[in-house]
Amino acid sequence: MRIVEIREQSIPLQANIQNSVVNFAEHTVSLVAVVSDVIRDGRPVVGVAFDSIGRFAQSGLLRERFIARLAKAAPEDLSDDAGTGIDTEKAFRIMMRNEKPGGHGDRAHAVAAVELALWDLNAKLAGVPAWRLIADRFGVTAAARMPVYAAGGYYYPEDSVGRLQDEMRGYQDLGYTSFKMKIGGASLAEDMTRIEAALAVIGDAKCLAVDANGRFDTPTAIAYGKAMAGFGLRWYEEPGDPLDYRLMDELAKVYDETLATGENLFSCRDVDNLIRYGGMRPGRDLFQMDPGLSYGLGEFGRMVAAMEQAGFSRKQLFPHGGHNIALHIVVGLGLGGSEAYPGVFAPVGGYAPDCTLEGGAIAPGDKPGFGLEQKPDLAPYIEKLTA
Numbered sequence: 438m439r440i441v442e443i444r445e446q447s448i449p450l451q452a453n454i455q456n457s458v459v460n461f462a463e464h465t466v467s468l469v470a471v472v473s474d475v476i477r478d479g480r481p482v483v484g485v486a487f488d489s490i491g492r493f494a495q496s497g498l499l500r501e502r503f504i505a506r507l508a509k510a511a512p513e514d515l516s517d518d519a520g521t522g523i524d525t526e527k528a529f530r531i532m533m534r535n536e537k538p539g540g541h542g543d544r545a546h547a548v549a550a551v552e553l554a555l556w557d558l559n560a561k562l563a564g565v566p567a568w569r570l571i572a573d574r575f576g577v578t579a580a581a582r583m584p585v586y587a588a589g590g591y592y593y594p595e596d597s598v599g600r601l602q603d604e605m606r607g608y609q610d611l612g613y614t615s616f617k618m619k620i621g622g623a624s625l626a627e628d629m630t631r632i633e634a635a636l637a638v639i640g641d642a643k644c645l646a647v648d649a650n651g652r653f654d655t656p657t658a659i660a661y662g663k664a665m666a667g668f669g670l671r672w673y674e675e676p677g678d679p680l681d682y683r684l685m686d687e688l689a690k691v692y693d694e695t696l697a698t699g700e701n702l703f704s705c706r707d708v709d710n711l712i713r714y715g716g717m718r719p720g721r722d723l724f725q726m727d728p729g730l731s732y733g734l735g736e737f738g739r740m741v742a743a744m745e746q747a748g749f750s751r752k753q754l755f756p757h758g759g760h761n762i763a764l765h766i767v768v769g770l771g772l773g774g775s776e777a778y779p780g781v782f783a784p785v786g787g788y789a790p791d792c793t794l795e796g797g798a799i800a801p802g803d804k805p806g807f808g809l810e811q812k813p814d815l816a817p818y819i820e821k822l823t824a
């Protein structure tokens with residue numbers, strides 16, 4: 438088989454919401470389709486993926502560099518050993534030709550969108566759901582379901598506390614048993630009131646995590662840590678700048694509860710540095726790297742290996758995401774879980790209707806690939822891109 442064409446389309450995110458740092462209303466996503474020369478049911482087999490939520494499309498980078506390099510490669514330079522699919526590592530190396538080390542940024546998302554589309558293509562060619570192919574390739578016993586929590590808890594301009602409680606009740610009604618809310622967008626005193634209000638609805642503090650979205654400096658991160666220590670929350674996420682490892686290290690010395698970070702680290706080297714200098718504690722703290730933001734599954738697999746080599750369990754990895762691609766990856770690699778964004782970040786956010794939520798955990802559907810075509814809001818975009 439060979440690749441005939443790779444297409445990209447920037448699509449808008451439906452999310453007029455705000456955390457402590459960014460408003461998502463202007464965010465876009467790169468939807469990528471890799472068209473193969475294999476014809477089934479009268480149509481070419483096409484691999485589809487996108488990068489991730491909370492960033493911007495990388496149309497220029499994709500067209501001028503990464504798709505262009507793959508288009509120039511000879512079919513035998515991309516083919517796997519059996520000749521029946523694409524070797525994603527070979528494709529990764531071709532995409533990264535003449536790219537300097539470090540300075541990962543948007544490049545990491547662009548490459549990820551293509552690399553993940555190749556995984557979707559390989560799974561479709563093999564006729565299996567992506568999680569099964571991933572489990573086979575990485576030698577993992579896949580989980581049946583992915584523990585999931587409802588990520589939200591936003592700030593509202595009016596009746597912020599009352600609406601926060603309504604939002605949490607809404608997630609409970611949908612069947613979610615764990616939750617995450619934003620902090621850092623108000624004063625410390627107001628945020629403590631908000632946490633107490635959310636806990637009044639949720640009950641168990643071990644079912645509520647908080648996310649500062651990288652807002653705090655070290656003294657503020659520590660002040661929040663001290664103020665929240667008594668709650669016994671599930672975790673305290675991204676207190677400071679994602680690359681401020683000293684902040685994490687200093688906070689870990691005074692905050693005995695679980696810390697979480699990593700969604701804005703885009704390479705294995707950055708994760709190495711978090712492990713070396715960030716004070717992360719095996720058996721306690723959580724990593725949240727997102728394969729869609731960090732070069733795809735190949736680099737993500739190296740991050741998992743780095744964690745395990747340093748004594749962490751892969752169950753301490755809860756990738757940022759909240760969509761079908763993350764679901765298949767978490768299940769296929771046997772990770773701890775991931776998030777869900779009920780009602781926001783359409784059309785890429787959320788899970789397809791054939792994914793079932795039961796006891797706070799989601800199971801993927803059984804269609805080949807990541808099952809993105811099963812999402813009614815995303816399917817028209819895929820149909821248009823692949824027509």
Ligand SMILES: [Mg+2]
Pocket residue numbers: 648650674675700
């Ligand atoms: Mg976060």
